[in-house]
Amino acid sequence: MNTKKILFIFIFLILIVIHTAEAVAKINIFACEPEWAELSKELGGSLVSTFSATNVGQDPHYIQARPSLIAKIRKADLLVCTGAGLETGWLPVLLRKSGNSKVQPGQKGFFMATDTVKLLDKPTVLDRSMGDIHAAGNPHIQLDPRRMRIVAKKLSQRLQQIDPEHSKEYAENLANFKTRWDQAIKRWKEEIRDIQGKNIIVQHNSWVYLQQWLKLNKVAELEPKPGVPPGSSHLSALLKRVKKSPVDLIIYSSYQDPKAATWLSEKTGIKAVAIPSTVNENESLFQWMDHVIQLIKDNSK
Amino acid sequence: MYFFKQQTIKTSEEIMKKTLSLLISAGIICAAVTPVMADEQIELLKQQIEQLKQDYEKRIQALEKGLLAAQQAAKKNEQILVNVQEQAEEAELASDDNQQTIAKNSFNPEISLILDGRYASYQNNLDNYQLPGFSLGDEAGLVPEGFSIGESELSISANIDQLFYGKATIAFAEDDEGTSAEVEEAYGQTSALFDGLTIKMGRFFSSMGYLNEQHAHVWDFADAPLVYRALFGDQYRDDGVQISYIAPTELFMQVGTELFSGSSFPASGTHNGVGSWTAFARIGGDINSENSWQVGLGHWKASNVDDRKSENLNNSTTIYNGDSEINTINLVYKWTPNARTDNLKLQFEYFERDEDGDIALDDFLSGNSSSYHGEQKGWYAQAVYQMNKQWRTGLRYDHLSSHTKGSNYLVLDDAGLESYGYKPERYSAMLEWLPSEFSRIRLQYNNDQSYKDSDNQLFLQYTFSMGAHGAHSY
Numbered sequence: 001m002n003t004k005k006i007l008f009i010f011i012f013l014i015l016i017v018i019h020t021a022e023a024v025a026k027i028n029i030f031a032c033e034p035e036w037a038e039l040s041k042e043l044g045g046s047l048v049s050t051f052s053a054t055n056v057g058q059d060p061h062y063i064q065a066r067p068s069l070i071a072k073i074r075k076a077d078l079l080v081c082t083g084a085g086l087e088t089g090w091l092p093v094l095l096r097k098s099g100n101s102k103v104q105p106g107q108k109g110f111f112m113a114t115d116t117v118k119l120l121d122k123p124t125v126l127d128r129s130m131g132d133i134h135a136a137g138n139p140h141i142q143l144d145p146r147r148m149r150i151v152a153k154k155l156s157q158r159l160q161q162i163d164p165e166h167s168k169e170y171a172e173n174l175a176n177f178k179t180r181w182d183q184a185i186k187r188w189k190e191e192i193r194d195i196q197g198k199n200i201i202v203q204h205n206s207w208v209y210l211q212q213w214l215k216l217n218k219v220a221e222l223e224p225k226p227g228v229p230p231g232s233s234h235l236s237a238l239l240k241r242v243k244k245s246p247v248d249l250i251i252y253s254s255y256q257d258p259k260a261a262t263w264l265s266e267k268t269g270i271k272a273v274a275i276p277s278t279v280n281e282n283e284s285l286f287q288w289m290d291h292v293i294q295l296i297k298d299n300s301k
Numbered sequence: 302m303y304f305f306k307q308q309t310i311k312t313s314e315e316i317m318k319k320t321l322s323l324l325i326s327a328g329i330i331c332a333a334v335t336p337v338m339a340d341e342q343i344e345l346l347k348q349q350i351e352q353l354k355q356d357y358e359k360r361i362q363a364l365e366k367g368l369l370a371a372q373q374a375a376k377k378n379e380q381i382l383v384n385v386q387e388q389a390e391e392a393e394l395a396s397d398d399n400q401q402t403i404a405k406n407s408f409n410p411e412i413s414l415i416l417d418g419r420y421a422s423y424q425n426n427l428d429n430y431q432l433p434g435f436s437l438g439d440e441a442g443l444v445p446e447g448f449s450i451g452e453s454e455l456s457i458s459a460n461i462d463q464l465f466y467g468k469a470t471i472a473f474a475e476d477d478e479g480t481s482a483e484v485e486e487a488y489g490q491t492s493a494l495f496d497g498l499t500i501k502m503g504r505f506f507s508s509m510g511y512l513n514e515q516h517a518h519v520w521d522f523a524d525a526p527l528v529y530r531a532l533f534g535d536q537y538r539d540d541g542v543q544i545s546y547i548a549p550t551e552l553f554m555q556v557g558t559e560l561f562s563g564s565s566f567p568a569s570g571t572h573n574g575v576g577s578w579t580a581f582a583r584i585g586g587d588i589n590s591e592n593s594w595q596v597g598l599g600h601w602k603a604s605n606v607d608d609r610k611s612e613n614l615n616n617s618t619t620i621y622n623g624d625s626e627i628n629t630i631n632l633v634y635k636w637t638p639n640a641r642t643d644n645l646k647l648q649f650e651y652f653e654r655d656e657d658g659d660i661a662l663d664d665f666l667s668g669n670s671s672s673y674h675g676e677q678k679g680w681y682a683q684a685v686y687q688m689n690k691q692w693r694t695g696l697r698y699d700h701l702s703s704h705t706k707g708s709n710y711l712v713l714d715d716a717g718l719e720s721y722g723y724k725p726e727r728y729s730a731m732l733e734w735l736p737s738e739f740s741r742i743r744l745q746y747n748n749d750q751s752y753k754d755s756d757n758q759l760f761l762q763y764t765f766s767m768g769a770h771g772a773h774s775y
Contacts, residue, residue, distance in 0.1 A: 025708070043327050043454065055590055055639065057590075057639030057640040058590070058637075058639055064593065064635055064637055064644075064773075064775060065772065065773060065774055066585070066587060066593040066635070066775055067553030067583070067584075067585025067586060067593065067594075067595045067775060068552075068553055068585065068586045068587040068593060070547065070553050070555075070585075071547070071550060071551060071552060071554070071585075074496075074497055074547050074548075074549055075549050085770070087768065088770045089738075089772055089773060090772055090773065091772070092772040093772040093773065093774050093775075095492075096466060096490075096492065097499075097547070097774075098497075098547065099491075099492075099494070099495075099496065099497045099498055099499040099545075099546070099547055099714075100493075100495030100496060100497070101492070101494070101495070101496065103409065104460075104463075104492050105491050106463065107493075115396060116395060116396060117394050117395055117396055118393070118394050118396050119396075128737070128739055128767075131737070132737065132738065135430040144394075146390055146394055147394050150390075150391055150394055150395045154395075178644075227737065227738070228736075228737065229690050229691060235599075242555065254640060255639070255640050257641070257642055257689070263407065
């Protein structure tokens with residue numbers, strides 16, 4: 001009699017725990033880069049909890065497949081990453097070790113942002129002698145607000161698939177985000193008028209989408225080949241070229257070694273600016289884009 | 302003239318009088334009639350005005366309506382235009398789904414080829430190499446002096462279907478009998494069985510030790526740590542099944558077990574069921590985004606080691622029958638600072654092996670046999686610092702010790718299992734140049750005190766990787 005009572009209470013407690021756990025259960029989103037975590041927050045609101053595997057100071061090409069990341073993927077309901085080979089050095093290991101069926105390639109929980117938009121720089125010849133090129137095209141799409149909007153739409157659809165009970169909320173969040181994003185795009189279009197057509201030198205070829213959107217001319221890259229660090233012979237050749245044709249700005253990512261960019265800047269007097277490739281902690285996509293545009297405007301005068 | 306004037310005046314006066322009278326009479330008539338006429342007209346006018354007003358109001362309303370409609374239409378058009386613009390932009394920038402599938406298929410299966418070769422130089426004679434206190438497995442020798450190619454590995458891997466992932470690695474190796482192709486690894490593993498649970502089956506490297514799981518070409522030094530050479534013949538793998546589970550916790554927690562056939566060193570023989578088994582556990586996490594760690598524990602056991610053969614210095618074979626048990630702990634710590642290209646990796650592994658059984662020289666029938674109880678211990682510690690994308694350097698220290706008991710110490714001595722208190726040691730230093738992620742040139746120096754004559758060793762090694770971009774484990 002007594003044991004029965006205890007068993008009953010025990011089962012009851014378990015049911016309560018499961019029930020409360022269900023009630024507060026959020027969609028766990030594992031974002032490979034902070035911009036996708038931020039976008040997921042915009043679209044998921046309070047229905048999701050997001051985690052970013054990397055931060056603005058880290059190069060997403062080279063990330064250690066740390067145990068903590070395996071633990072995070074293990075619990076994820078949705079993976080939001082760039083794709084197109086950007087995370088190829090670490091994400092496949094994490095996925096294989098996680099044992100999480102929901103987020104494996106081809107599943108609903110596997111969302112690659114670059115799958116939703118057209119990519120630039122698709123190589124016509126695939127050969128490693130050309131450096132670390134991405135077969136699918138250039139993966140650094142996050143700096144194009146127009147592509148960001150397309151990704152937002154597709155990501156919202158995916159959230160609605162995963163969590164159909166709240167599809168109305170996701171649709172509302174998307175509409176809300178799109179309105180604000182479109183307004184921001186209008187504003188940015190005004191702001192970037194006087195930087196259009198500027199000539200820039202970039203460190204790594206990770207700015208093509210920003211270039212396309214801002215109509216900037218890329219004159220050269222500091223890396224002799226994608227992923228290969230700038231060497232002295234390449235830099236001195238570059239210096240000669242810059243002296244002949246005018247360049248307005250040198251751009252490198254805030255996670256990159258500034259040595260090469262500052263060297264060229266000192267030799268030529270052209271400003272070199274570190275631009276955050278992604279959102280900072282506690283920064284919205286809007287604030288980040290404002291910041292990026294402001295940095296280019298301020299430094300290319 | 303005057304008369305005429307008078308006349309005209311007269312007539313004009315008359316006219317005036319007449320008109321006056323007429324006017325007066327008209328006035329009287331008017332005075333009587335006009336009030337009636339005015340009232341009617343005003344009413345009429347009022348009505349007309351009212352009608353006009355209504356007309357205008359109607360017209361204004363109509364106009365307003367028209368304007369509103371026009372405005373709405375304009376707005377609609379504008380919205381349509383925006384939508385069209387958006388659609389056009391999406392058509393321009395969004396991908397079509399067909400392209401996607403093609404791109405994804407293009408790397409199925411992933412094929413990669415590792416080319417490895419080296420130049421080795423030794424001060425001592427290779428034939429004198431031994432590790433006092435340990436009998437070595439087949440592959441535990443040193444790499445040949447001079448130029449040689451190491452193992453060239455061909456790997457093919459792919460998701461087999463929604464449930465399984467498979468990988469096979471064929472190694473081409475050069476030995477005394479010529480070139481041989483060997484199935485180094487061939488396994489299938491579940492990718493989506495049950496949350497956190499993974500089952501691996503086939504031939505694979507055991508997860509019991511940290512370095513053991515990794516292929517030799519991803520090691521940070523040109524040779525295996527002494528303890529791996531002594532206990533496993535460089536690396537332990539067998540045919541079997543592995544079951545592992547990752548807990549749904551913030552901290553990385555993994556537990557697993559492996560069941561093996563028990564036919565490969567340091568186990569031996571054919572067994573009907575499980576010849577050897579392991580259990581392992583790992584815990585890992587981040588201190589912050591720049592510092593991470595992992596601790597692993599492992600246990601290996603073979604209860605029935607049957608005729609394990611190893612060559613000894615007297616050009617005879619040592620045979621062991623008995624049980625064998627290994628316990629191990631490993632620690633890995635990585636420091637990867639943000640916004641920099643340098644990083645540091647610290648690594649430590651400790652193993653101890655207990656064996657209880659009998660040994661014989663060449664044959665148990667020969668009479669040269671002894672009971673054997675051995676306690677063998679070993680560890681290594683290494684630090685590898687990557688200075689930038691293209692340069693890495695590292696230091697490693699190896700240490701072994703053993704304690705042996707047996708009934709016939711002459712047999713133990715001949716078998717090389719008696720160390721007389723000698724503790725093998727080795728100091729290594731390496732420098733790597735990495736032109737890209739796919740190539741590596743390594744220079745390594747060892748001061749090897751495996752046995753009493755200390756040896757100075759130099760390796761120049763290249764490792765090239767072709768094909769699929771391999772992902773690196775922690």
